[in-house]
Amino acid sequence: MTADATLSNHRYLFLLDQDYEDLEYWYPKLRLIEAGAQVVTAGPHDGQKLRGKHGYPAVCDANISEMKAADFHGIIIAGGWAPDKLRRDPHVLQLVRDFDAAGKLIAAICHGGWIPISANVYRGVRVTGSPGIKDDLINAGGIWSDASVVVDRHFVCSRRPDDLPDFCKGIFEVATK
Numbered sequence: 626m627t628a629d630a631t632l633s634n635h636r637y638l639f640l641l642d643q644d645y646e647d648l649e650y651w652y653p654k655l656r657l658i659e660a661g662a663q664v665v666t667a668g669p670h671d672g673q674k675l676r677g678k679h680g681y682p683a684v685c686d687a688n689i690s691e692m693k694a695a696d697f698h699g700i701i702i703a704g705g706w707a708p709d710k711l712r713r714d715p716h717v718l719q720l721v722r723d724f725d726a727a728g729k730l731i732a733a734i735c736h737g738g739w740i741p742i743s744a745n746v747y748r749g750v751r752v753t754g755s756p757g758i759k760d761d762l763i764n765a766g767g768i769w770s771d772a773s774v775v776v777d778r779h780f781v782c783s784r785r786p787d788d789l790p791d792f793c794k795g796i797f798e799v800a801t802k
Contacts, residue, residue, distance in 0.1 A: 632800060633661035635698045637730075640689060640717065640740070641668045646705035647677035648786040649734045653701055656793045662800075667692050678705045690716050694723035699730025699779075699800065702737035704755060709736070712743035721746060725779075730799045732781040734792050738762055741780075751777040753784050 637657055639650060654664050668675055668685035675683045689711075694700070700721065702708060711717050721744035724731050733741055738754035739761065741747050748766030753775045763769050774791035775782045781799055783792035 631661055632657065635662040635800060636696065637662055637664050637800075638692060638697045638700045639664060639666045640700065640702050640707075640711055641666050641675055641683055641685065642707035642710045643675050644706035644710075645675065645677050645683070645703050646707075646735055646786065647679045647681040648789060649703035649705065649737065650677065650683060651681065652786075652789045653703075653732070653734075653793050653796060657701075657796070660797070662698075665692075665697070675707075689714065689720070692716075692720055694720055694727055694729060697724075697729070699732065699796070700724050701796065702731075702733040702740050704733075704735025704737045704785075706736070708733075708739040712740045718744040728779050730779050730781065730796065732792070732796050732799075734783040734788065735785050738782060741765075742767075747780075750780050751775050752780070753782045755784055 657664050665686045667687045667689040671688045673685045725746040735755040742765040752762050752767035753770050753772050754762050773788040774795040776795045781795035
């Protein structure tokens with residue numbers, strides 16, 4: 626599916642904190658906006674300015690603690706070091722469980738997989754991610770595949786920034802079902 630797909634009635638949630646992987650946030654965010662979707666970037670504090678690993682700034686639209694899965698069609702989790710911080714927040718983990726229970730898109734790239742791992746939603750799911758978290762994914766019950774994108778039901782996973790075109794294709798595949 627290309628970015629010209631109509632997602633004008635869709636809302637997607639991005640989780641962010643300091644040291645997120647710049648491209649893994651901005652590339653899918655802009656692709657979704659281009660397709661007409663509304664995107665919300667949630668972080669620890671509404672209005673907080675965050676800095677990516679490579680220095681690109683982002684501003685939080687909302688506080689993570691106020692987010693509800695029922696308000697969105699899916700959640701996208703960029704990598705970097707931010708997921709390691711975010712997965713310590715019980716609300717983040719419950720939020721991901723709620724997306725899973727509703728069968729809504731859960732997309733994670735690179736180290737973003739740490740959050741679904743900690744939310745315990747990858748058991749029996751075909752997954753990929755950064756080679757650095759391969760053992761974590763397997764130990765969480767995921768079925769590892771070294772591929773640029775893996776789509777399993779409502780889950781979309783990719784390994785690294787080079788995989789972003791395929792990652793976004795996977796997101797659009799699930800979003801337009």
